[in-house]
Amino acid sequence: MKSELEYFSKRVSKGLMTRREFVGRAAALGVTAAVANSMLASTVRAQTPQRGGTLRMGVQGGATTDTLDPAPAANMVAASVNVMWGEPLVYLSDDGGLEGRVAESFEGSADAMTWRFKLRSGITFSNGQSVTAQDVVDTIDRHAGEDTKSGALGLLRGIDTVKADGDTVVIGLKSPNADLPYYMQDYHLVIQPGGGKDDPAAAIGTGPYVLKSHEMGVRFVFEKNPNYWGDYGYAETVELIVINDNTARVAALQSGQVDLIDRVPPRTAGLVDRAPNITVHSEPSGGHYVFIMHTNTAPFDNNDLRLALKYGINRQEMVDKVLFGYGSVGNDIPVNESYPLFSPLEQRAYDPDKAKFHFDKSGHSGSVLLRTSENSFPGAPDAAALFQQSLAAAGIDLEIKREPNDGYWSEVWNKQPFCTSYWGGRPIQDQMYSTAYLSTADWNDTRFNNTQFDQLLLAARAELDEAKRKQMYVDMGTLVHNEGGLICPMFNDFVDAQSDRVAGWQSGVKGFPFMNYTAPMRMWVTG
């Protein structure tokens, strides 16, 4: 009975139930109104931030092989760790805009060729040193340098010059870019003293927490940074524990060993949410699961064959059976509502007749070979099997080749002409398109080569008029939708979960999981 009351009071605090209803339900359970009211008060009190305590999070993705150098960070744990002790110039705000961190404000020139970032005054690194514009210049220099291993290098290629001007950093570009500030919010680009050139893995930055101890791939312990300029950081201590096994991560949350976990497997998320002390958060994201065809390789160089495959996939079925409802249907473009300046195209639906029509028109005979592996996205082999069946209804024979997880990213993806893969989202459309759809992009994994698209992309980058840009993105989306090598059946939600020992989860935060990595610094321990 206690757990039912707790459940109801939680619903009241979330606004899903009125106070009157709550007292009514409580009475039905044999509880007096006075007790019910005091219980409600304690739940509501849990909703006002409290300082102190230890927040423990179980996170997937870390490995013994990681380093503390923020440059090569490539997994959830490394990214979370980076933004605990460090901060980039700017960061995504909850609604997908930008807010200042190390930089207080920023402005671009009228031609979007020069950008000025004014630094926040009086902030210091955790070693006591003041932050100077030169530190920022050095940081960008290190990530963009000749011998860099930085994951942010691709973002920095358009930069021509970086200069310190008093308390301002001036970035000059090779070609106009209205979105440059968005590049600076990347989690690799946390500002380090001297750019981290002397000791890249020192973990010294301006973040709300200071790294106290760590064992790679096992655990990281943070303590609150007493000199932090902002008001993030409610828990005194944050423990980040690497738990890669899905079952173990959920079990650790259920038994109270941790308070917060990421990546609840969609298959079991519904069951996990039923536990009285646990809440599952499913947040829409820009991440998507894809089937990618090389548009320059036979037989996929034939647009009719590509269209046949696009019409032959049942998107809703994939969302229901592969994502278990924790996601939304895709539309063969790599962006969705989670992006700024997005307007939807007409939804392509499963249509075996049209698939058959285009397949016959393509003149292709025989089967089509698809390569897949379990790590290309969770449930990829199942999705491939579903695709095989929905294509069979159109008379198209899909042959599935199961590849080993090991070496999938080096041997299959971006090498074989048709395979399964995934993309995590990007904060803005320009970044998504220029990462993988510009004809010269490193990761053009569909070998999309369309002059009109390339021109539109560059024009949109330089365009400061939002309405015009929006239309350009629609035109670009239409090109990819109709001619591209991307079959995008679904966008996956980020499914995280918390116990009621912590509070403060904010729904609808754009970006990455865990409220764009800010959950540990914005949530608090309740009791």
Place this chain on the structure above:
Amino acid sequence: MGPIAKLLAQRISLGLLLLFFVSILVFVGTSILPGDVAQQILGQSATPEALANLRAELGVNDPPITRYFDWLGGILTGDLGTALTSGQSINEAIGNRLGNTLFLAGCAAMVAVPLSIFLGLLAVRYRERWPDKLISATTLTTISMPEFVLGYILMFIFGVQLRWFSPTAVGYRPDADFLTRLESIALPVMVLTLVVLAHMMRMTRAAILNVMQSAYIETAELKGMSTFKVIRKHAFPNAISPIVNVVMLNLAYLVVGVVVVEVVFVYPGMGQYLVDHVTKRDLPVVQACGIIFAAIYIGLNLVADVVSILTNPRLRHPK
């Protein structure tokens, strides 16, 4: 030199020779794995420039023969090299990890070895009756289940439902007090025990039953000794050699075969360390782990050999 010392020297040098061959196997085996370390470190998000830079920095472009002898020389001088991915000394990392694994394996052995020998004796004492059948049925069931399934079942029952033990070993810290450490590894120890129990138990049972057929056991029984006493004083000492063999084999398994259990229970031992580095193609670490595992395996088998020779006068004095 006495015959025993000679025998020991012979066995040990054979072991070392074997280890040398293993080192070649490990090196060749890991070198022909597909994929390359730079790609694995940088993942899907690797740019060609970053890949090239990293490859050069890691020195994976040298010819394999050079790398093998550099590596072998390092091992002989006690230096396992540095991990390609994190740039940290492998000696140091493996030192901690191996300590953790030995702690887990040691605890599991403390429970499993006495328990299985006791159960084996019990099964002989009540052979073909219900205690024997119950013991056999239970241990065979647990050995037939994959370790991770067993792990998940125990995790669910004792960790999540009953809350008797921590479901995962995330509370484990090498510097915590002994009881905390024991508590956090209760479930992995249970899984490991269940996995190795059947093998040792059945071997004990079979070895003793074998001896029980002998004429001197019949004599002892005719003298009126109790069954347990016959087993303890006459049958067990003569069955030690096969039992030690199977115990050592299982001890070796506890050390080198715990990979899955460590990964499932998030225990910071060698298993997790090895898996992470295999995924990243960090060959120096994989090779170091391979050679250590091989050394443990060969070492324990050596002990088993020597013990069975020492306990068997016929082997001790070969004609």
